[in-house]
Amino acid sequence: MSSESAEPSQDGMATAPDAPVSTPGPARRSFLRGMVGGAAGGVVAGGIAGAASGYAYGGSRTGTDPAGASNLAELQGRLPAVPFHGQHQAGILPEPKAATAVISFNATAQSRAELTELFQTVTDRARFLTAGGTPPPVGIGGPSSDSGTLGPAVVPDGLTVTFGVGSTLFDDRYGLASRLPPHLTPMKSFPNDNLDPAQCDGDLVLQLTAGHEDVVLHALRDIAKNTRGGMQANWRIDGFSSPARPAGTVPRNQLGFMDGISNPSVKSPPELNKLVWVQPGAAGAPSWTAGGSYLVVRLIRMFVEFWDRVDVYEQQLMFGRYRDSGYPLDAKGIYATPDYAADPTGDVIPLSAHMRLANPRTPQTADSRILRRAWNYDRGLDPVGDLDVGLVFTCFQQDIKRQFETVQTRLIDEPLVDYISPFGGGYFLALPGVADSRDYFGRALLA
């Protein structure tokens, strides 16, 4: 639970989204156009206030109120559209919005050509859903093209659709074995994990994030409806991010601690190129992966009843931060850098504190930092009537072994492990971004 930290402001992205121009091509196999009852392949562009105005997430934040702006937007209403096209996928850098869903799929496309159509369909739907607009009426040609759960017009509400591939996609089904990136493996089980195979890995992953849960669910229904034959959902988890409380701080996890304080700067291209984006020509990075980012998803149960029976002083020692203020135990200010050199034996911040193990802040460990993005989950009750709540931990990085696995290895047997249990997730490559209205997810992979 690294309350590791950050530089929470983000690059502004003020370009207008490309209009999702309708391109009713020749009838392709089914899952390309189930949405309109076969009547037409396209969608109606735009028309939503704000959709074309661009969205600068967190663009105008003050230095001391990094998360306040996005929280305010979420509290006040719908978020504007996030431009879909770009070198990188748009859902990777933004801070967590209120609602997310991570869904793993297995590919059921019957051929490489069908797999390509699947990726094109996911692209088309993502392009439309993130821009918003009015779904096309179908006349008497079939059922409505849209579920209507967002009303007559689809609002973007800051929706991002992040699409990734898992190592199992590169088996013998689609002739992709030779394209398996050496850095993409099945998820590793660490000593304190309790992984349930039914909630691990998958050929494909979608992460849908937006300002509201209804927008996330609408997007999932839309994409699933249009890809029925091409992929089958495997496991799914929904997450939420809380407003920062107090305002101006950082959202908290269900252990009561602020989550994701310390992160690489998403404003610094050099830092992102060192830590997040797969670089063209890098060792172990096939050219089709350039601009992508490796995604680790970890589903982590938190035993909150047990946790609530632990005194706050001990809790703070486990994290290395004050629960209420989020400050490091040795410093004043959420974003203040803890001075480990001045505390070599851990008298103030224990050597086993989560924060200290996760990011020792040394030159030697600088390249193991990750871009951490976490949501809370709430799945009801467990068999003894305790709350089944926890964390949908996600992080992005250039190299899972060098980054997530190195960090996680340092965390083995940290004191916190008694209160948490990782039970699912997976390793994926979030594909490079979709460049423009003619490009599609994974084009370089499938070409």
Next chain:
Amino acid sequence: MRSRRLLAVAASAAAAAAMAACGSSPAPASSSSTAISFNDGSCGAAWHLASPGWHTFEITNGADYGAEIDLTDPANGAVYDELENIGPGTTAPMSLNVGSGKYAFLCMVEDFDPIAGPTVTVGGHAAGTRAILPVTYNDLYPPAKQYAKYTEAGLQVLAGQTAKLAADVRAGKIAAAKRDWLSAHLQYETLGAAYDAFGNYDDEIDGRADAVGVNSPKWTGFYRLEYGLWHGQPGHELTAVAVTLNTNVHKLLAWWPTQQIPLIDIGLRTHEILENALEFQLTGHDDYGSGTTLATTLANIQGTRYLLSLLHPLLAPRYPQLPEVYSGLNLLQSLLEKEHLRNGWWVPVSALPASAREDIDAACGQVLQELAPIASIAEPRHTLHEF
């Protein structure tokens, strides 16, 4: 008049929709809107569009009765869009992409002859929402008759099978009875009894235990017998169940010829049969011990295919994706047939490897998406000339 489904309810729903439409803008912001008002004596004034594109007609029913209004191609009666069940005095929006071509509204006020509105030409060379030739009541009578005959013949076969089943159960030939049960149940499942085609008989012949529990004497039929046969229940208990099943099948056979199939059901069944298969068979819900729900799904496919064969001449010119319905059914069928064991039995859904199950579920979901438009396309509609 055509059958007006849920007119009273829908009329008020239309009124609500019309009111909601006043407060917001359901059409694309770039589209324009035109008011059309009709009554029992006229079908709207001439209207004009400067150019083709997305357009909303705000349509007001000025008559004292419920009505339907279609936007048609006057050359052949093909329908671009329709509004059903507009209540008297209410306004409802019709939004579509109006392409270049000729248009005329067709107003059908309940209890009045239909009236065609003025023909309007939209200029340019832009394609818009596709018009589909309406399927008429006359179009659907022959397939409906044919379907009734198919069902009757199927019930006759079934009646022979349940008689043998009852005899074998009575004689204590359990292994034979299990085989009889499978053949008879699959025969029943080819008849597309989904969604109450057989009224209460379906509950008696093929009802699930959910409502009453597996130990209830009220539970009868194939699944009840399956449960008993595969759970080692005593012969006298099974005999009573098998005899009741056979009796009910014969009663259904006698009752069926007095029934008329609502024409609208023909199109609806083309996806409803497999909707039920997905919900109850592919989930394993309806596996009461024999592990044959994949075979049941195959029987359901057979029933669906028969319906499609009857509708094929009507669908082929109206539904460009029809070939994909067939290829989708072929794929699903081939995936299911892989699970047929050499001994004549089937791999239970619960024992399927995850990947096989995903392939089957994906193929079923996909073909359902492809089948869904048929219900809209094959809905019986009136035309100006055939009313």
